Amino acid sequence: MMLLRLALKNFIGGGLRSFLNVFVLSLAYIGIIGMQGIGENLRRSMFEAVIAEEVGGGHIRHEAYDPYEPFIDQDTFATMPEQFEDLLIEGEGTPMLIVSGMAYPQGRMQAVTLRGIEPEQDILTLPSARLRNETMAIPVFIGRRMQRITRLEESDTFMLRWRDGSGVFDARQMQVAAVTNIDSQGLDAGNIWLPLQDLQDMMRVESAITLLVLAEDAKIEPATLIPDDEWVFESQEDLTADLRELTAMMDIELYIFYFLFISLALISVFDTQILSLFRRRKEMGTLMALGMTRKDLIRLFTLESALYAIVAVLAAAIYGTPVLWLLSKHGIRMSALDDFGIPGVTDAIYPCYNPELIPITIVIVVAVVIIVSYIPTRKIARLKPTDALRGKWS
Amino acid sequence: MEKMISVRNMTKHYPMGTGKFTALREINLEFGKGEFAGLVGASGSGKTTLLNILGTLDVQSDGDVTVLEHETRKLDQREAARLRSEKIGFIFQTYNLLPHYSVYENVEFPLLLLKKPASEREKAVKEILDWIGLFDKKDSRPGQLSGGQCQRVAIARAMVKKPPLFLADEPTANLDAENSHNILQLMEKMNREMGTSFIFATHDEKVIRYLHRKIRLFDGKIDSDEQMDQEK
Numbered sequence: 001m002m003l004l005r006l007a008l009k010n011f012i013g014g015g016l017r018s019f020l021n022v023f024v025l026s027l028a029y030i031g032i033i034g035m036q037g038i039g040e041n042l043r044r045s046m047f048e049a050v051i052a053e054e055v056g057g058g059h060i061r062h063e064a065y066d067p068y069e070p071f072i073d074q075d076t077f078a079t080m081p082e083q084f085e086d087l088l089i090e091g092e093g094t095p096m097l098i099v100s101g102m103a104y105p106q107g108r109m110q111a112v113t114l115r116g117i118e119p120e121q122d123i124l125t126l127p128s129a130r131l132r133n134e135t136m137a138i139p140v141f142i143g144r145r146m147q148r149i150t151r152l153e154e155s156d157t158f159m160l161r162w163r164d165g166s167g168v169f170d171a172r173q174m175q176v177a178a179v180t181n182i183d184s185q186g187l188d189a190g191n192i193w194l195p196l197q198d199l200q201d202m203m204r205v206e207s208a209i210t211l212l213v214l215a216e217d218a219k220i221e222p223a224t225l226i227p228d229d230e231w232v233f234e235s236q237e238d239l240t241a242d243l244r245e246l247t248a249m250m251d252i253e254l255y256i257f258y259f260l261f262i263s264l265a266l267i268s269v270f271d272t273q274i275l276s277l278f279r280r281r282k283e284m285g286t287l288m289a290l291g292m293t294r295k296d297l298i299r300l301f302t303l304e305s306a307l308y309a310i311v312a313v314l315a316a317a318i319y320g321t322p323v324l325w326l327l328s329k330h331g332i333r334m335s336a337l338d339d340f341g342i343p344g345v346t347d348a349i350y351p352c353y354n355p356e357l358i359p360i361t362i363v364i365v366v367a368v369v370i371i372v373s374y375i376p377t378r379k380i381a382r383l384k385p386t387d388a389l390r391g392k393w394s
Numbered sequence: 395m396e397k398m399i400s401v402r403n404m405t406k407h408y409p410m411g412t413g414k415f416t417a418l419r420e421i422n423l424e425f426g427k428g429e430f431a432g433l434v435g436a437s438g439s440g441k442t443t444l445l446n447i448l449g450t451l452d453v454q455s456d457g458d459v460t461v462l463e464h465e466t467r468k469l470d471q472r473e474a475a476r477l478r479s480e481k482i483g484f485i486f487q488t489y490n491l492l493p494h495y496s497v498y499e500n501v502e503f504p505l506l507l508l509k510k511p512a513s514e515r516e517k518a519v520k521e522i523l524d525w526i527g528l529f530d531k532k533d534s535r536p537g538q539l540s541g542g543q544c545q546r547v548a549i550a551r552a553m554v555k556k557p558p559l560f561l562a563d564e565p566t567a568n569l570d571a572e573n574s575h576n577i578l579q580l581m582e583k584m585n586r587e588m589g590t591s592f593i594f595a596t597h598d599e600k601v602i603r604y605l606h607r608k609i610r611l612f613d614g615k616i617d618s619d620e621q622m623d624q625e626k
Binding site: 002005006009010012013014282283285286288289290291292293294295384385386389 | 446449451452471472475476477478479480484486488490492493494495499503504506507508509551
């Protein structure tokens with residue numbers, strides 16, 4: 001208790017030095033919690049967006065379809081097997097036809113992927129309902145990234161050319177029914193969405209599909225639906241494997257940030273401790289002459305540093321809470337990430353803070369600060385009182 | 395006279411380069427209760443070294459030193475700290491007050507180390523501040539006091555635990571004549587009224603004039619040890 005009282009007194013007496021230490025440490029707390037919030041948001045949004053817009057509960061796809069192949073061959077789709085019918089009736093799956101084409105927006109040429117989707121589907125969160133437009137010959141919708149590339153606006157028309165199921169080129173005028181936000185970049189840039197039935201008609205392939213997207217809560221066991229080797233089941237886990245690798249990489253980057261923030265705080269505390277030990281040698285000598293043991297002196301100086309870390313928690317709570325709250329409410333503009341194609345990131349990131357993280361961060365920082373401040377303080381153990389009184393180290 | 399300190403064949407060396415420097419050699423001394431003695435001599439004569447050894451801040455290289463019935467060589471760091479805390483009051487040339495603490499807190503500090511209860515601390519600090527005439531400055535910081543006032547606070551800090559032995563290293567070196575005189579009178583009063591023993595390390599003539607016993611050191615050896623007129 002006595003040491004705590006003395007440490008508190010020295011902490012207050014430290015004035016600007018104490019204030020700067022507390023400020024740097026509180027910045028570290030806010031930085032770590034903020035970065036974690038951003039990381040958590042990215043991780044969550046990426047998975048949520050990809051699952052909601054693309055993956056659903058998994059895919060049953062044509063075995064020849066390769067989502068990474070930019071030019072889709074004519075043999076990557078086939079007539080939908082009867083086994084899938086029940087799933088469609090139960091609303092636990094939605095078919096998709098994916099083919100290559102060439103768009104000519106405003107006289108320019110643009111290779112595109114045409115994605116036929118049921119306008120009535122509600123398994124994916126795409127705005128397919130916008131395709132229920134009876135006034136347009138063939139309504140399509142595009143994402144905002146695609147809109148930036150093609151400069152197409154709502155109601156604009158453009159020429160689309162494709163090869164049908166027999167390999168014959170055909171072309172027709174399309175009209176943009178909607179320009180919409182699509183979080184998953186892979187479904188936005190270079191993609192044109194149109195009604196499945198229209199695309200099947202254009203391709204002259206009745207009932208042909210490339211894949212069947214399963215609902216997340218589909219009760220039917222997918223393996224029982226696979227009719228033959230022509231169709232392959234890919235689970236949600238298979239389809240998000242790349243994403244997990246990406247988030248694991250991002251986690252490493254976040255750890256580097258934590259390390260930098262903690263290092264910043266620790267360098268500050270370490271420097272202060274070293275400086276403090278050198279500047280306060282005479283004070284230490286006096287304390288020893290008055291009867292304080294070296295052990296208590298070490299405890300006193302370590303306690304002073306622990307106070308920096310604890311007061312920094314309060315400071316961070318006072319000015320950091322509104323800052324973090326504002327960030328989570330208004331978000332951080334992240335258009336650069338959007339252009340890099342990180343799915344789930346549109347205009348801004350809205351950090352979401354993990355309540356478990358805050359006490360963990362506090363405990364880690366306080367513990368590390370105590371350890372770091374203890375290291376230079378151990379020098380006191382070698383200090384002779386007579387040398388300390390003269391302002392020297394032994 | 396009751397014996398407080400005994401020094402027998404004491405020598406102190408310091409390492410210097412590959413050899414050693416002898417700061418004190420073959421010192422034999424005794425101090426009794428209620429002494430007002432001074433170790434005098436030029437700079438480098440070994441008086442501060444001897445005072446530090448008597449105060450258990452340093453340890454002799456050879457010989458025996460017994461302070462208040464404790465053989466200093468046998469004391470570990472913790473026991474030495476306890477002896478200083480309970481029985482020895484130090485007064486330094488540069489006062490060595492704790493800068494962030496008020497006068498009251500500086501004086502209270504030794505009692506905190508002794509884990510005295512709050513009420514006892516308050517009573518003792520008030521008494522001592524009254525006695526040295528600085529109660530009205532109790533909330534001031536050392537930086538707001540004159541040199542003389544700081545040294546009086548340092549004396550109060552040493553006095554508050556009522557130690558039987560005071561060790562003062564050049565206590566008036568930073569003070570003018572008037573303040574030196576006041577401080578020395580205060581110490582003499584304590585010695586007279588409370589029977590507290592004082593051992594000074596000084597080469598200040600103002601202090602030497604007050605001493606009852608003068609031990610002159612020269613090149614680390616005792617050159618003379620004489621009782622002054624007051625005692626004669």
